[in-house]
Amino acid sequence: MTLTNPPVHTPETLSPKRTSSTDPNLQAWVDEIARLTQPDAVVWCDGSPREASILSRQLVAEGKLIRLNPEWRPNSFLARTNPKDVARVEDRTFICSNDEADAGPTNNWAEPTAMREELQGVFAGSMRGRTLYVVPFSMGPLGGPISQLGVEITDSPYVVLNMGIMTRMGEQILTMIEAGEPWVHTVHSIGYPLVDAQGVKRDDVEWPCNDTKYIVQFPDTREVWSYGSGYGGNALLSKKSFALRIASVMGRDEGWLAEHMLLIKLISPEGNVFHVSAAFPSACGKTNLSMLQPTIPGWKVETIGDDIAWLRQGEDGRLWAINPEAGFFGVAPGTGETTNPTAVATMWGNTIFTNVALRDDGDVWWEGLTDTPPAHLIDWQGNDWTPASGRPAAHPNSRFTVAAAQCPSIADDWEAAGGVPIDAIIFGGRRATNVPLVAQARSWKHGVFMGATISSEKTAAAEGTVGELRRDPFAMLPFCGYNMADYWAHWLAVGKSLGTKAPAIFQVNWFRKGDDGSFIWPGFGENSRVLEWMVRRLEGQAEARDTPIGLLPTVDGLNLEGLDLSDKDLEQLFAIDPASWLAECDLTEEYFNKFGDRVPPALLAELASVRYHLKD
Ligand code: GDP
Numbered sequence: 001m002t003l004t005n006p007p008v009h010t011p012e013t014l015s016p017k018r019t020s021s022t023d024p025n026l027q028a029w030v031d032e033i034a035r036l037t038q039p040d041a042v043v044w045c046d047g048s049p050r051e052a053s054i055l056s057r058q059l060v061a062e063g064k065l066i067r068l069n070p071e072w073r074p075n076s077f078l079a080r081t082n083p084k085d086v087a088r089v090e091d092r093t094f095i096c097s098n099d100e101a102d103a104g105p106t107n108n109w110a111e112p113t114a115m116r117e118e119l120q121g122v123f124a125g126s127m128r129g130r131t132l133y134v135v136p137f138s139m140g141p142l143g144g145p146i147s148q149l150g151v152e153i154t155d156s157p158y159v160v161l162n163m164g165i166m167t168r169m170g171e172q173i174l175t176m177i178e179a180g181e182p183w184v185h186t187v188h189s190i191g192y193p194l195v196d197a198q199g200v201k202r203d204d205v206e207w208p209c210n211d212t213k214y215i216v217q218f219p220d221t222r223e224v225w226s227y228g229s230g231y232g233g234n235a236l237l238s239k240k241s242f243a244l245r246i247a248s249v250m251g252r253d254e255g256w257l258a259e260h261m262l263l264i265k266l267i268s269p270e271g272n273v274f275h276v277s278a279a280f281p282s283a284c285g286k287t288n289l290s291m292l293q294p295t296i297p298g299w300k301v302e303t304i305g306d307d308i309a310w311l312r313q314g315e316d317g318r319l320w321a322i323n324p325e326a327g328f329f330g331v332a333p334g335t336g337e338t339t340n341p342t343a344v345a346t347m348w349g350n351t352i353f354t355n356v357a358l359r360d361d362g363d364v365w366w367e368g369l370t371d372t373p374p375a376h377l378i379d380w381q382g383n384d385w386t387p388a389s390g391r392p393a394a395h396p397n398s399r400f401t402v403a404a405a406q407c408p409s410i411a412d413d414w415e416a417a418g419g420v421p422i423d424a425i426i427f428g429g430r431r432a433t434n435v436p437l438v439a440q441a442r443s444w445k446h447g448v449f450m451g452a453t454i455s456s457e458k459t460a461a462a463e464g465t466v467g468e469l470r471r472d473p474f475a476m477l478p479f480c481g482y483n484m485a486d487y488w489a490h491w492l493a494v495g496k497s498l499g500t501k502a503p504a505i506f507q508v509n510w511f512r513k514g515d516d517g518s519f520i521w522p523g524f525g526e527n528s529r530v531l532e533w534m535v536r537r538l539e540g541q542a543e544a545r546d547t548p549i550g551l552l553p554t555v556d557g558l559n560l561e562g563l564d565l566s567d568k569d570l571e572q573l574f575a576i577d578p579a580s581w582l583a584e585c586d587l588t589e590e591y592f593n594k595f596g597d598r599v600p601p602a603l604l605a606e607l608a609s610v611r612y613h614l615k616d
Pocket residue numbers: 280281282283284285286287288289306330331333334335339510511519522523524527
């Protein structure tokens with residue numbers, strides 16, 4: 001896919017206000033990376049709309065972005081990636097803590113000094129013929145008590161554009177850094193220089209990347225180095241790399257939590273307000289739940305965040321949370337008028353689409369956007385497509401990047417610097433069998449056990465086999481920057497500090513399947529019924545029945561009015577088969593054993609208790 005046209009230069013070129021920083025550390029770091037990667041130019045991004053407009057026009061002129069028909073989708077673009085660069089690469093993701101034991105058995109560890117040397121090798125000259133962009137950003141509202149600053153160096157203008165949507169990016173952050181605020185260093189290169197060491201030039205391509213990829217976190221020095229991929233979670237280093245892998249380590253050291261959680265405000269018909277955060281693995285329903293439109297009368301859900309939450313105990317002793325991001329990087333397939341109309345409304349314009357299909361009228365389409373596909377499309381790889389083609393038109397992990405502020409359901413106070421107080425925490429996964437629709441934890445400890453023992457079927461969000469069941473504790477398996485057993489201990493410690501002010505903990509599973517292989521629970525807007533039960537539990541208004549695995553709704557506890565569910569469906573949704581659960585306990589024991597004596601005794605006690613009650 002070599003570009004046929006030579007890069008066209010737009011009449012305007014970027015002429016940002018600044019060409020350097022007065023912060024000696026920042027300046028020295030930018031100089032050092034520029035010396036290593038040898039770009040043609042260095043641009044300090046100011047985060048202005050003008051800058052975004054110039055970059056997007058440049059990418060369109062180079063054939064790297066397609067401008068969508070402004071009549072349908074103003075100021076919106078389609079990017080098509082290299083087919084080998086479509087998802088996070090977990091086997092190329094490294095946690096390079098000084099001590100191997102700190103990375104734990106669930107992370108790839110590499111010795112930091114050796115990894116630094118390896119990275120010096122791959123980054124040497126990696127930006128030749130390209131521009132190095134300095135992207136300063138804030139995670140969370142500027143200057144907020146839970147917020148943190150970062151800088152990403154990147155040679156990808158696509159990354160700059162996405163970072164401008166996903167974070168609070170620009171000049172003001174440099175001023176804060178220059179005033180002495182700490183910040184996290186992140187470096188990204190797509191690994192496709194246009195000039196080699198001998199000075200020989202080569203043509204650019206639509207989606208430059210490298211077959212060799214590295215997503216490397218150095219938690220002890222709060223640094224990220226990413227090479228070879230231009231795709232979302234691998235390249236937008238504010239997101240999974242900083243806000244989860246590095247931030248989880250900051251949280252461990254400073255007594256707070258960085259979590260793979262959506263954040264919502266829930267308002268009951270009586271006008272009572274509750275805040276709920278929920279951790280589900282990638283592509284298991286976070287964005288959908290964060291934008292849920294309740295089907296039950298009188299209830300309202302407002303969006304605060306759809307992917308990441310930072311939580312910290314407040315002066316009042318409660319747990320407070322912010323969404324550190326400013327945008328959504330959502331899964332497109334399955335997002336449609338019937339499932340998530342709020343997301344569809346959010347992306348009316350100013351949206352970057354990646355790997356979706358292009359309609360003949362210059363708008364976009366993906367599986368699930370409408371029930372009936374258009375008669376003709378250009379698929380995500382740029383080929384003609386018709387409904388008879390027998391392959392998906394959009395990649396299963398295709399995405400939309402859009403500002404949170406455009407979301408019609410965004411809460412008024414979604415940018416409150418101190419966050420919102422959390423009433424309930426939900427853990428979930430994608431489980432065809434065994435796990436009931438909803439269960440409440442008996443205590444914080446039991447809730448931590450629930451989170452620690454979540455398994456989920458793999459999705460297209462990461463390279464690997466879709467559908468394979470794997471352990472994904474707290475939906476953090478790919479994102480915990482330190483030893484997972486220490487992370488559980490940290491959660492127990494936070495709970496101890498919260499005491500009676502700790503949020504209630506629940507587990508959900510929207511994905512249980514019936515004998516015919518289809519989902520039993522209708523999901524989406526109907527999930528509001530489960531939220532209603534949780535609120536009634538918080539208010540002390542709903543009964544629950546004690547089972548070996550947690551507190552379940554009583555027969556008439558869940559509001560099912562107007563739902564077409566048979567008694568058999570209901571029974572299957574809540575069935576707890578002791579034999580399968582005992583087998584699951586054996587697997588949990590095996591899993592815990594991997595962590596040796598770092599597993600908190602409280603979790604072993606919870607496991608023993610579940611087993612005891614199952615055998616009863
Ligand atoms: P995220 O990556 O965790 O934010 O997940 P999304 O909200 O983007 O959802 C991922 C996929 O799961 C999409 O295809 C959704 O349509 C689907 N999904 C989300 N919520 C539900 C639900 O309640 N029931 C079912 N059956 N599918 C869901």
